[in-house]
Amino acid sequence: MAATIRDVAQASGVHVSTVSRTFSAPHLVNPETRNRVLAVAEDLGYRPNRAARALTTGRTHNIGLIVADIANPFFPPLIKAAQAHARARDYHVFVADTDEDPQVEEELIQTLTKQVDGVLLCSPRLSNRAIERLHADVPFVVVNRRVKGMPTILMDVGHGARLAIEHMTGLGHRRIALVSGPSGSWTSGEMRAAATAMEGVDLVILGPNAPTEQGGLAVAADVIASGATGVLAYNDLVAIGLIEGLYERGVRVPDDVSVVGVDDIVSGRLNRPKLTTVAMPTAAAGRMAVDLLLQSVGDSATPTLATLETSLVVRESTGEVRQ
Amino acid sequence: MAATIRDVAQASGVHVSTVSRTFSAPHLVNPETRNRVLAVAEDLGYRPNRAARALTTGRTHNIGLIVADIANPFFPPLIKAAQAHARARDYHVFVADTDEDPQVEEELIQTLTKQVDGVLLCSPRLSNRAIERLHADVPFVVVNRRVKGMPTILMDVGHGARLAIEHMTGLGHRRIALVSGPSGSWTSGEMRAAATAMEGVDLVILGPNAPTEQGGLAVAADVIASGATGVLAYNDLVAIGLIEGLYERGVRVPDDVSVVGVDDIVSGRLNRPKLTTVAMPTAAAGRMAVDLLLQSVGDSATPTLATLETSLVVRESTGEVRQ
DNA sequence: GTGAAAGCGCTAACAC
DNA sequence: GTGTTAGCGCTTTCAC
Numbered sequence: 205m206a207a208t209i210r211d212v213a214q215a216s217g218v219h220v221s222t223v224s225r226t227f228s229a230p231h232l233v234n235p236e237t238r239n240r241v242l243a244v245a246e247d248l249g250y251r252p253n254r255a256a257r258a259l260t261t262g263r264t265h266n267i268g269l270i271v272a273d274i275a276n277p278f279f280p281p282l283i284k285a286a287q288a289h290a291r292a293r294d295y296h297v298f299v300a301d302t303d304e305d306p307q308v309e310e311e312l313i314q315t316l317t318k319q320v321d322g323v324l325l326c327s328p329r330l331s332n333r334a335i336e337r338l339h340a341d342v343p344f345v346v347v348n349r350r351v352k353g354m355p356t357i358l359m360d361v362g363h364g365a366r367l368a369i370e371h372m373t374g375l376g377h378r379r380i381a382l383v384s385g386p387s388g389s390w391t392s393g394e395m396r397a398a399a400t401a402m403e404g405v406d407l408v409i410l411g412p413n414a415p416t417e418q419g420g421l422a423v424a425a426d427v428i429a430s431g432a433t434g435v436l437a438y439n440d441l442v443a444i445g446l447i448e449g450l451y452e453r454g455v456r457v458p459d460d461v462s463v464v465g466v467d468d469i470v471s472g473r474l475n476r477p478k479l480t481t482v483a484m485p486t487a488a489a490g491r492m493a494v495d496l497l498l499q500s501v502g503d504s505a506t507p508t509l510a511t512l513e514t515s516l517v518v519r520e521s522t523g524e525v526r527q
Numbered sequence: 528m529a530a531t532i533r534d535v536a537q538a539s540g541v542h543v544s545t546v547s548r549t550f551s552a553p554h555l556v557n558p559e560t561r562n563r564v565l566a567v568a569e570d571l572g573y574r575p576n577r578a579a580r581a582l583t584t585g586r587t588h589n590i591g592l593i594v595a596d597i598a599n600p601f602f603p604p605l606i607k608a609a610q611a612h613a614r615a616r617d618y619h620v621f622v623a624d625t626d627e628d629p630q631v632e633e634e635l636i637q638t639l640t641k642q643v644d645g646v647l648l649c650s651p652r653l654s655n656r657a658i659e660r661l662h663a664d665v666p667f668v669v670v671n672r673r674v675k676g677m678p679t680i681l682m683d684v685g686h687g688a689r690l691a692i693e694h695m696t697g698l699g700h701r702r703i704a705l706v707s708g709p710s711g712s713w714t715s716g717e718m719r720a721a722a723t724a725m726e727g728v729d730l731v732i733l734g735p736n737a738p739t740e741q742g743g744l745a746v747a748a749d750v751i752a753s754g755a756t757g758v759l760a761y762n763d764l765v766a767i768g769l770i771e772g773l774y775e776r777g778v779r780v781p782d783d784v785s786v787v788g789v790d791d792i793v794s795g796r797l798n799r800p801k802l803t804t805v806a807m808p809t810a811a812a813g814r815m816a817v818d819l820l821l822q823s824v825g826d827s828a829t830p831t832l833a834t835l836e837t838s839l840v841v842r843e844s845t846g847e848v849r850q
Numbered sequence: 851g852t853g854a855a856a857g858c859g860c861t862a863a864c865a866c
Numbered sequence: 867g868t869g870t871t872a873g874c875g876c877t878t879t880c881a882c
Contacts, residue, residue, distance in 0.1 A: 206640070206641070206664055208874090208875055208876085209875060209876060209877095210875080210876095218852075218853090219852070219853050219854080220853095220875090220876080220877095221852070221853065221854080221855095221876095221877080221878080222851085222852060222853080223876095224875095224876065224877055224878085225851090225852085225877090228876090228877070229877095232851075232852095233851070233852080234851055234852085237851080237852085249664075251637060251638065251640075251641065252875085252876075253641045253874095253875050253876070254638070254641060254642055254876095255578040255581055255582065255587065255641065255642055255875085255876095256582055256858090256874075256875035256876045256877090257875080257876055257877070258578055258858090258876090259578065259579055259582065259857090259858040259859065259860090259874095259875080259876070259877090260857075260858050260875090260876055260877040260878075261858090261876085261877065261878095262858085264578065266621075266642075273607070274603050274606050274607040274610065275603045275604050275607045275793075277600070277603075277793060279603075280597050280598045280600075280602075280603050281598050283597050283622070284596070284597040284598045284624050287597065287622065287623060287624050288624060288626070291623065291635070296621050296623070296638070296639065296642065297621065297622065297623075298589075298619050298620065298621055298622075299606070299610065299620065299621075299622045300610060300614065300619070300620075301607050301610050301611060303611070312614070314574060315574065315577070315619070316619065317529070317574070318529070318574060318576045318577060318578065318859095319577055319578055319589075319619065341529055341572075417797065444797050448797075448799075451799075470598075470600060470794060471793060471794040471797045471798070474740065474767050474771075474794045474797075474798060475794070475797060475798055475799070476771075476774075476798070476799055531858090531859055531860085532859060532860060532861095533859080533860095541868075541869090542868070542869050542870080543859090543860080543861095543869095544860095544861080544862085544868070544869065544870080544871095545867085545868060545869080546860095547859095547860065547861060547862090548861090548867090548868085551860095551861075555867075555868095556867070556868080557867055557868085560867080560868085575859085575860075576858095576859050576860070578859085578860095579858075579859035579860045579861090579874090580859080580860055580861070581860090581874090582858095582859080582860070582861090582873090582874040582875065582876090583859090583860055583861040583862075583873075583874050584860085584861065584862090584874090585874085641875095
């Protein structure tokens with residue numbers, strides 16, 4: 205059995221409270237005693253039990269990170285960044301995957317609340333009502349979704365959509381197709397709003413579509429039928445599927461049609477043609493979400509909204525319109 | 528503040544132990560009482576505090592999952608599967624990323640041990656000595672690495688390598704290049720051993736190489752110089768980089784050279800040419816690792832070795848040798 | 851600066 | 867079948 209605080213106390217001839225202090229309030233203990241305790245602790249391989257500590261302090265030093273789908277390439281960079289950032293602040297992170305199921309998500313959060321100081325909700329499927337209810341038990345930060353009065357990280361995909369469309373009109377494209385995502389998606393809504401508001405663009409909206417390669421593949425025929433020469437896809441997966449679908453129908457990218465994705469996942473960089481895309485600041489979002497969460501754990505009454513900028517990465521899937 | 532066991536006891540007119548029993552040993556309590564307690568608990572939104580429970584039972588119902596790099600596309604399917612499987616068994620999972628740093632890894636495991644019942648180590652960078660030392664404090668399962676006397680999940684990449692090479696020789700390729708991975712890698716060693724043992728193959732080994740797209744890109748010139756017409760790459764990332772590098776040098780895949788990867792990451796399916804690859808059973812490995820871990824938590828004395836089969840997925844990056 | 855003691859939320863003997 | 871009690875490993879008053 206691993207050493208406990210009592211073992212250390214006994215072995216160093218002080219009482220448990222002194223040992224406790226040397227770890228949680230070192231300045232309160234005589235340097236000499238402190239060093240002795242530290243030496244013994246080192247010797248015994250003692251490490252404070254965080255769970256036991258949590259019982260009295262109310263701080264678990266854990267956070268929960270809930271994403272829709274770990275295997276969706278959009279998430280791993282966010283998870284990685286959030287985890288690294290949390291750990292640098294001495295927090296461990298539970299990660300869980302809801303498989304896009306609201307039921308699972310709610311159940312999950314409930315069993316997690318007691319073990320964490322807060323939860324990071326990434327693109328939750330839960331209703332606002334459910335989120336607000338759960339919020340009574342544990343602090344939240346939501347990413348890419350708006351829930352009133354809740355700390356939020358948004359990625360400004362509307363701006364990215366504008367950049368993408370301007371990029372294409374700059375290349376001479378007039379008729380632009382927006383391949384939208386699932387109907388409930390906040391991101392899709394933002395893209396649509398931004399695109400619709402732009403002037404001098406002959407916009408056609410296609411969708412809703414599944415946010416996957418399949419979704420892109422399936423919409424290829426519609427894109428061709430629409431007569432658009434420029435396409436902004438809901439995300440990179442859709443863009444890649446679409447390019448594939450166009451290719452199968454003898455339409456070349458970027459020669460015949462230009463395609464822009466959203467997210468900047470790894471596959472887009474690896475693919476040929478390399479995908480022009482709206483880069484989402486996923487890593488930054490992960491870090492900032494952790495910061496916001498840790499901060500709102502301290503003082504609960506500060507809902508904040510942070511909007512992170514997106515940018516356009518021009519690669520090979522866009523080109524000048526054919527004469 | 529959330530309801531505790533005492534609140535429930537008081538509100539339902541029984542003692543805490545009875546409440547405790549209704550949750551952890553329901554059969555020991557009178558159905559009538561049990562229902563009453565359950566109703567009150569539901570009403571109060573009571574959920575047992577798992578951390579507190581762990582303090583007395585010694586079972587946290589958490590596991591740790593440590594991977595080298597969350598953003599490496601090899602891992603997310605494993606993480607996803609392990610997490611889902613664990614949760615189905617009422618376990619939560621901490622996931623952590625060591626960024627390939629042994630120092631970080633060891634420190635991480637140490638702070639995690641008290642909060643988990645066991646740790647899943649995926650392709651650890653730690654020395655065997657360090658692993659064995661840590662093992663005194665917490666059960667482990669290691670994936671794709673051999674540590675004596677430790678429960679292990681291996682993916683039979685040697686078999687996959689044989690399949691890949693046979694596939695290429697079957698297409699008429701005689702001279703085959705093995706683009707190996709980092710020198711310490713168990714996977715790379717297995718591939719090499721399997722390839723070397725094959726007869727009737729004119730094998731040339733290139734490497735070690737970085738396990739990344741860059742590694743593949745950098746080795747392209749050597750592959751061409753080697754005169755090989757078939758290549759087995761350390762993993763898909765390397766294969767994709769290599770194809771890119773060959774392409775830049777005017778060498779076409781599969782027309783001039785056939786390339787096989789290992790892993791079966793998403794990008795390989797999305798890329799053109801779609802990658803022929805040795806599919807690693809990552810999801811199955813994740814699930815099985817959890818099973819093994821949970822089992823070895825029960826009875827500590829059963830180190831087991833499970834070897835999972837790999838398979839060859841033939842897609843578009845391999846073809847008949849040019850006449 | 852250090853010790854004593856209570857208590858965090860829960861389980862596990864042991865009584866009855 | 868249920869109550870009583872001790873205690874898991876730790877922090878935190880409160881004394882001294």
